Amino acid sequence: xxTVRVYPESWPLHTPFVIARGxxxxxxVVVVELEEGGVRGIGECTPYPRYGETEASVLAQIVGxxxxxxxxxxxxxxxQALPPGAARNAIDSALWDLQVNQQQRSLWQLTGxxxxxxxxxxxxxxxxxPEMMASGALALWQNGAKLLKxxxxxxxxxxxxxxxxTAVPDAMLIVDANxxxxxxxxxxxxxxxxxxxxVMLEQPLPAGEDALLENFIHPLPICADESCHSRESLPALRxxxxxxxxxxxxxxxxxxxxxxxxxxxAEGFEIMLGxxxxxxxxxxAALPLVLSARYVDFDGPTWLAADAEPALQFSxxxxxxxxxxx
Numbered sequence: 001x002x003t004v005r006v007y008p009e010s011w012p013l014h015t016p017f018v019i020a021r022g023x024x025x026x027x028x029v030v031v032v033e034l035e036e037g038g039v040r041g042i043g044e045c046t047p048y049p050r051y052g053e054t055e056a057s058v059l060a061q062i063v064g065x066x067x068x069x070x071x072x073x074x075x076x077x078x079x080q081a082l083p084p085g086a087a088r089n090a091i092d093s094a095l096w097d098l099q100v101n102q103q104q105r106s107l108w109q110l111t112g113x114x115x116x117x118x119x120x121x122x123x124x125x126x127x128x129x130p131e132m133m134a135s136g137a138l139a140l141w142q143n144g145a146k147l148l149k150x151x152x153x154x155x156x157x158x159x160x161x162x163x164x165x166t167a168v169p170d171a172m173l174i175v176d177a178n179x180x181x182x183x184x185x186x187x188x189x190x191x192x193x194x195x196x197x198x199v200m201l202e203q204p205l206p207a208g209e210d211a212l213l214e215n216f217i218h219p220l221p222i223c224a225d226e227s228c229h230s231r232e233s234l235p236a237l238r239x240x241x242x243x244x245x246x247x248x249x250x251x252x253x254x255x256x257x258x259x260x261x262x263x264x265x266a267e268g269f270e271i272m273l274g275x276x277x278x279x280x281x282x283x284x285a286a287l288p289l290v291l292s293a294r295y296v297d298f299d300g301p302t303w304l305a306a307d308a309e310p311a312l313q314f315s316x317x318x319x320x321x322x323x324x325x326x
Contacts, residue, residue: 092253
Protein backbone atom coordinates (compact mmCIF):
# COMPACT_ATOMS: atom_id res chain seq x y z
CA UNK A 1 0.00 0.00 0.00
CA UNK A 2 1.07 3.55 -0.68
CA THR A 3 0.43 6.49 1.55
CA VAL A 4 -0.80 9.62 -0.21
CA ARG A 5 -0.46 13.22 0.92
CA VAL A 6 -1.93 16.18 -0.95
CA TYR A 7 -1.51 19.79 0.14
CA PRO A 8 -1.29 23.35 -1.21
CA GLU A 9 1.69 25.67 -0.88
CA SER A 10 2.14 29.40 -1.48
CA TRP A 11 5.48 30.78 -2.66
CA PRO A 12 5.87 34.60 -2.60
CA LEU A 13 7.50 36.25 -5.60
CA HIS A 14 10.37 38.71 -5.27
CA THR A 15 8.83 40.93 -7.99
CA PRO A 16 5.24 41.12 -9.32
CA PHE A 17 4.72 39.02 -12.46
CA VAL A 18 2.51 40.89 -14.93
CA ILE A 19 0.99 39.43 -18.10
CA ALA A 20 -2.05 40.31 -20.21
CA ARG A 21 -4.38 38.56 -17.73
CA GLY A 22 -3.17 40.44 -14.67
CA UNK A 23 -0.49 40.53 -11.99
CA UNK A 24 0.67 37.83 -9.59
CA UNK A 25 2.58 38.28 -6.34
CA UNK A 26 2.81 34.62 -5.35
CA UNK A 27 2.88 31.15 -6.88
CA UNK A 28 0.16 28.88 -5.57
CA VAL A 29 0.98 25.20 -6.13
CA VAL A 30 -0.48 21.83 -5.16
CA VAL A 31 1.87 19.08 -4.05
CA VAL A 32 1.36 15.31 -4.14
CA GLU A 33 3.55 12.99 -2.06
CA LEU A 34 3.47 9.22 -2.49
CA GLU A 35 5.30 6.84 -0.16
CA GLU A 36 5.71 3.15 -0.71
CA GLY A 37 8.01 0.86 1.29
CA GLY A 38 9.75 3.83 2.84
CA VAL A 39 10.48 5.40 -0.57
CA ARG A 40 8.93 8.75 -1.44
CA GLY A 41 7.97 10.44 -4.70
CA ILE A 42 6.85 14.06 -4.99
CA GLY A 43 5.07 16.01 -7.71
CA GLU A 44 3.84 19.56 -8.09
CA CYS A 45 1.34 21.45 -10.23
CA THR A 46 0.15 25.02 -10.59
CA PRO A 47 -3.66 25.36 -10.93
CA TYR A 48 -4.43 27.89 -13.66
CA PRO A 49 -7.71 29.85 -13.71
CA ARG A 50 -7.47 30.32 -17.50
CA TYR A 51 -8.21 26.60 -17.80
CA GLY A 52 -10.98 26.60 -15.22
CA GLU A 53 -8.71 25.37 -12.45
CA THR A 54 -8.57 26.51 -8.85
CA GLU A 55 -6.63 25.21 -5.89
CA ALA A 56 -9.85 23.69 -4.55
CA SER A 57 -10.83 21.99 -7.81
CA VAL A 58 -7.37 20.50 -8.32
CA LEU A 59 -7.23 19.26 -4.73
CA ALA A 60 -10.64 17.67 -5.19
CA GLN A 61 -9.57 15.87 -8.37
CA ILE A 62 -6.51 14.46 -6.66
CA VAL A 63 -8.29 13.50 -3.45
CA GLY A 64 -10.83 11.63 -5.57
CA UNK A 65 -8.04 9.30 -6.68
CA UNK A 66 -6.48 8.78 -3.24
CA UNK A 67 -7.81 5.24 -2.84
CA UNK A 68 -6.74 4.21 -6.35
CA UNK A 69 -3.28 5.66 -5.79
CA UNK A 70 -2.98 3.88 -2.45
CA UNK A 71 -3.89 0.62 -4.22
CA UNK A 72 -1.05 1.11 -6.73
CA UNK A 73 -2.50 3.12 -9.64
CA UNK A 74 -0.04 3.27 -12.55
CA UNK A 75 0.80 6.19 -14.82
CA UNK A 76 -1.00 4.40 -17.64
CA UNK A 77 -4.20 4.09 -15.60
CA UNK A 78 -3.88 7.72 -14.52
CA UNK A 79 -4.09 8.90 -18.15
CA GLN A 80 -7.60 7.45 -18.34
CA ALA A 81 -8.69 8.53 -14.87
CA LEU A 82 -8.12 12.28 -15.26
CA PRO A 83 -8.11 14.67 -18.23
CA PRO A 84 -5.01 16.67 -19.17
CA GLY A 85 -4.40 19.41 -16.64
CA ALA A 86 -2.70 20.39 -13.42
CA ALA A 87 -4.15 17.66 -11.17
CA ARG A 88 -2.99 14.87 -13.44
CA ASN A 89 0.42 16.52 -13.72
CA ALA A 90 1.01 16.54 -9.96
CA ILE A 91 0.18 12.83 -9.70
CA ASP A 92 2.07 11.87 -12.87
CA SER A 93 5.15 13.73 -11.64
CA ALA A 94 4.94 12.05 -8.24
CA LEU A 95 4.68 8.61 -9.87
CA TRP A 96 7.74 9.29 -12.03
CA ASP A 97 9.67 10.53 -8.99
CA LEU A 98 8.63 7.49 -6.98
CA GLN A 99 9.95 5.22 -9.72
CA VAL A 100 13.20 7.21 -9.87
CA ASN A 101 13.74 6.69 -6.15
CA GLN A 102 12.58 3.08 -6.07
CA GLN A 103 14.86 2.03 -8.92
CA GLN A 104 17.65 4.45 -7.97
CA ARG A 105 17.85 5.59 -11.56
CA SER A 106 17.60 9.14 -12.88
CA LEU A 107 14.63 10.52 -14.75
CA TRP A 108 16.96 10.83 -17.73
CA GLN A 109 17.64 7.10 -17.60
CA LEU A 110 13.99 6.15 -17.17
CA THR A 111 12.97 8.22 -20.19
CA GLY A 112 15.95 7.24 -22.33
CA UNK A 113 17.06 10.83 -22.74
CA UNK A 114 20.46 12.47 -22.53
CA UNK A 115 21.28 14.99 -19.82
CA UNK A 116 23.00 18.18 -21.05
CA UNK A 117 25.39 19.98 -18.74
CA UNK A 118 23.49 23.22 -19.18
CA UNK A 119 20.06 24.30 -20.42
CA UNK A 120 19.83 27.71 -22.06
CA UNK A 121 16.47 29.28 -21.26
CA UNK A 122 14.42 32.41 -21.74
CA UNK A 123 14.08 35.03 -19.05
CA UNK A 124 10.77 36.85 -18.95
CA UNK A 125 10.24 40.60 -19.06
CA UNK A 126 6.77 41.22 -17.64
CA UNK A 127 4.43 44.03 -18.68
CA UNK A 128 5.29 47.53 -17.50
CA UNK A 129 5.99 50.96 -18.97
CA PRO A 130 8.27 50.98 -22.02
CA GLU A 131 11.06 52.46 -19.90
CA MET A 132 10.77 49.85 -17.16
CA MET A 133 10.59 46.98 -19.64
CA ALA A 134 13.67 48.28 -21.42
CA SER A 135 15.49 48.60 -18.09
CA GLY A 136 14.45 45.08 -17.07
CA ALA A 137 15.56 43.61 -20.39
CA LEU A 138 18.93 45.32 -20.15
CA ALA A 139 19.50 44.04 -16.61
CA LEU A 140 18.72 40.46 -17.71
CA TRP A 141 21.00 40.78 -20.74
CA GLN A 142 23.85 42.16 -18.67
CA ASN A 143 23.44 39.25 -16.22
CA GLY A 144 23.86 36.71 -18.99
CA ALA A 145 20.42 36.03 -20.51
CA LYS A 146 20.62 35.82 -24.31
CA LEU A 147 16.97 34.90 -24.93
CA LEU A 148 14.28 37.22 -23.55
CA LYS A 149 10.54 36.57 -23.53
CA UNK A 150 8.66 39.86 -23.71
CA UNK A 151 5.15 39.77 -22.29
CA UNK A 152 2.60 41.95 -24.08
CA UNK A 153 -1.01 42.99 -23.75
CA UNK A 154 -2.89 45.05 -26.32
CA UNK A 155 -1.40 48.41 -25.38
CA UNK A 156 1.75 50.36 -26.30
CA UNK A 157 3.06 47.50 -28.42
CA UNK A 158 5.29 49.59 -30.66
CA UNK A 159 6.55 51.76 -27.81
CA UNK A 160 7.40 48.83 -25.55
CA UNK A 161 9.07 46.72 -28.22
CA UNK A 162 11.10 49.57 -29.68
CA UNK A 163 12.28 50.50 -26.18
CA UNK A 164 13.30 46.91 -25.42
CA UNK A 165 15.06 46.41 -28.75
CA THR A 166 16.92 49.69 -28.34
CA ALA A 167 18.08 48.63 -24.88
CA VAL A 168 19.20 45.15 -25.99
CA PRO A 169 20.03 45.32 -29.70
CA ASP A 170 21.75 41.92 -29.71
CA ALA A 171 19.31 39.89 -27.60
CA MET A 172 17.12 37.16 -29.07
CA LEU A 173 13.51 38.18 -28.43
CA ILE A 174 10.27 36.20 -28.18
CA VAL A 175 6.97 38.04 -27.79
CA ASP A 176 4.09 36.46 -25.85
CA ALA A 177 0.71 38.16 -26.18
CA ASN A 178 -1.21 35.59 -24.06
CA UNK A 179 -4.30 35.72 -26.33
CA UNK A 180 -4.69 39.51 -25.97
CA UNK A 181 -4.48 40.57 -29.62
CA UNK A 182 -7.12 40.60 -32.36
CA UNK A 183 -7.12 39.58 -35.99
CA UNK A 184 -7.52 43.20 -37.06
CA UNK A 185 -4.06 44.68 -37.30
CA UNK A 186 -2.29 41.38 -36.65
CA UNK A 187 -0.45 41.42 -39.97
CA UNK A 188 1.00 44.86 -39.25
CA UNK A 189 2.05 43.77 -35.77
CA UNK A 190 3.74 40.67 -37.12
CA UNK A 191 5.65 42.82 -39.58
CA UNK A 192 6.70 45.15 -36.74
CA UNK A 193 8.01 42.17 -34.80
CA UNK A 194 9.91 40.87 -37.81
CA UNK A 195 11.40 44.33 -38.46
CA UNK A 196 12.62 44.41 -34.86
CA UNK A 197 14.22 40.99 -35.20
CA UNK A 198 11.78 39.12 -32.94
CA VAL A 199 12.29 35.40 -33.58
CA MET A 200 8.83 34.11 -32.60
CA LEU A 201 5.34 35.25 -31.58
CA GLU A 202 3.47 33.21 -28.99
CA GLN A 203 -0.33 32.87 -28.94
CA PRO A 204 -1.42 36.27 -30.28
CA LEU A 205 -5.15 35.43 -30.61
CA PRO A 206 -7.59 33.76 -28.21
CA ALA A 207 -7.47 29.98 -28.48
CA GLY A 208 -11.00 29.87 -29.87
CA GLU A 209 -9.95 32.03 -32.82
CA ASP A 210 -7.23 29.79 -34.25
CA ALA A 211 -9.14 29.48 -37.53
CA LEU A 212 -8.27 33.12 -38.26
CA LEU A 213 -4.64 32.02 -38.68
CA GLU A 214 -5.58 29.68 -41.53
CA ASN A 215 -3.70 30.84 -44.65
CA PHE A 216 -2.46 33.88 -42.69
CA ILE A 217 0.85 34.94 -44.19
CA HIS A 218 3.26 35.98 -41.49
CA PRO A 219 7.00 36.78 -41.53
CA LEU A 220 7.94 35.01 -38.28
CA PRO A 221 6.93 31.72 -36.61
CA ILE A 222 3.80 31.66 -34.42
CA CYS A 223 3.65 29.31 -31.43
CA ALA A 224 0.50 27.79 -29.93
CA ASP A 225 0.40 27.92 -26.14
CA GLU A 226 -3.15 28.19 -24.78
CA SER A 227 -4.27 26.36 -27.94
CA CYS A 228 -2.07 23.31 -27.31
CA HIS A 229 -2.61 20.95 -24.39
CA SER A 230 -2.24 17.34 -25.51
CA ARG A 231 -1.96 15.31 -28.70
CA GLU A 232 -5.68 15.89 -29.26
CA SER A 233 -4.89 19.58 -29.85
CA LEU A 234 -2.66 19.01 -32.87
CA PRO A 235 -5.22 18.54 -35.69
CA ALA A 236 -6.65 22.03 -35.08
CA LEU A 237 -3.17 23.60 -35.18
CA ARG A 238 -2.07 22.34 -38.60
CA UNK A 239 -1.55 25.12 -41.09
CA UNK A 240 -2.01 27.73 -38.37
CA UNK A 241 1.07 27.45 -36.16
CA UNK A 242 4.70 26.49 -36.72
CA UNK A 243 5.48 25.69 -33.08
CA UNK A 244 3.76 24.35 -29.96
CA UNK A 245 4.48 25.20 -26.34
CA UNK A 246 4.49 22.07 -24.17
CA UNK A 247 3.84 22.55 -20.45
CA UNK A 248 3.31 19.68 -18.03
CA UNK A 249 0.45 21.51 -16.33
CA UNK A 250 -1.39 21.59 -19.68
CA UNK A 251 -0.52 18.10 -20.91
CA UNK A 252 -1.22 16.48 -17.56
CA UNK A 253 2.35 15.42 -16.88
CA UNK A 254 5.52 14.11 -18.48
CA UNK A 255 3.85 10.91 -19.71
CA UNK A 256 1.60 12.77 -22.16
CA UNK A 257 4.19 15.50 -22.79
CA UNK A 258 6.67 12.95 -24.15
CA UNK A 259 4.00 11.56 -26.46
CA UNK A 260 2.90 15.06 -27.50
CA UNK A 261 6.49 15.99 -28.31
CA UNK A 262 6.91 12.99 -30.59
CA UNK A 263 3.56 13.54 -32.32
CA UNK A 264 4.20 17.26 -32.80
CA UNK A 265 7.66 16.72 -34.27
CA ALA A 266 6.29 14.03 -36.60
CA GLU A 267 3.82 16.60 -37.92
CA GLY A 268 6.51 19.22 -38.47
CA PHE A 269 5.93 21.43 -35.45
CA GLU A 270 8.91 22.84 -33.61
CA ILE A 271 8.88 22.58 -29.83
CA MET A 272 8.93 25.21 -27.14
CA LEU A 273 8.90 24.22 -23.48
CA GLY A 274 7.19 26.36 -20.90
CA UNK A 275 6.11 26.40 -17.28
CA UNK A 276 3.83 28.22 -14.88
CA UNK A 277 5.04 30.08 -11.80
CA UNK A 278 6.40 27.11 -9.87
CA UNK A 279 9.29 25.68 -7.88
CA UNK A 280 12.24 23.62 -9.04
CA UNK A 281 10.20 20.46 -8.44
CA UNK A 282 8.00 21.26 -11.43
CA UNK A 283 10.95 22.10 -13.70
CA UNK A 284 12.85 18.95 -12.71
CA ALA A 285 9.88 16.86 -13.84
CA ALA A 286 10.02 18.39 -17.34
CA LEU A 287 13.78 18.28 -17.93
CA PRO A 288 13.82 15.15 -20.15
CA LEU A 289 12.15 17.25 -22.86
CA VAL A 290 14.82 19.94 -23.12
CA LEU A 291 16.96 18.51 -25.91
CA SER A 292 13.90 18.30 -28.17
CA ALA A 293 13.07 21.98 -27.83
CA ARG A 294 14.11 24.97 -29.88
CA TYR A 295 13.25 27.33 -27.04
CA VAL A 296 13.08 26.55 -23.31
CA ASP A 297 11.14 28.88 -21.01
CA PHE A 298 11.75 27.44 -17.54
CA ASP A 299 12.29 30.62 -15.52
CA GLY A 300 9.25 30.15 -13.23
CA PRO A 301 11.34 29.42 -10.12
CA THR A 302 13.56 32.45 -10.73
CA TRP A 303 10.59 34.67 -9.82
CA LEU A 304 10.32 33.14 -6.34
CA ALA A 305 11.71 34.84 -3.25
CA ALA A 306 12.83 31.35 -2.17
CA ASP A 307 12.74 28.00 -3.99
CA ALA A 308 11.86 24.49 -2.85
CA GLU A 309 14.76 22.26 -1.84
CA PRO A 310 16.61 20.66 -3.44
CA ALA A 311 16.63 23.58 -5.86
CA LEU A 312 17.96 23.41 -9.38
CA GLN A 313 21.00 25.55 -10.10
CA PHE A 314 19.53 28.58 -11.90
CA SER A 315 21.51 31.53 -13.14
CA UNK A 316 20.28 34.25 -15.46
CA UNK A 317 19.38 32.54 -18.72
CA UNK A 318 20.51 29.03 -17.85
CA UNK A 319 20.17 25.97 -15.65
CA UNK A 320 23.35 24.10 -14.79
CA UNK A 321 22.87 20.33 -14.55
CA UNK A 322 26.44 19.07 -14.56
CA UNK A 323 26.24 18.18 -10.88
CA UNK A 324 23.01 16.21 -11.34
CA UNK A 325 23.36 12.41 -11.63
CA UNK A 326 22.79 11.25 -15.20
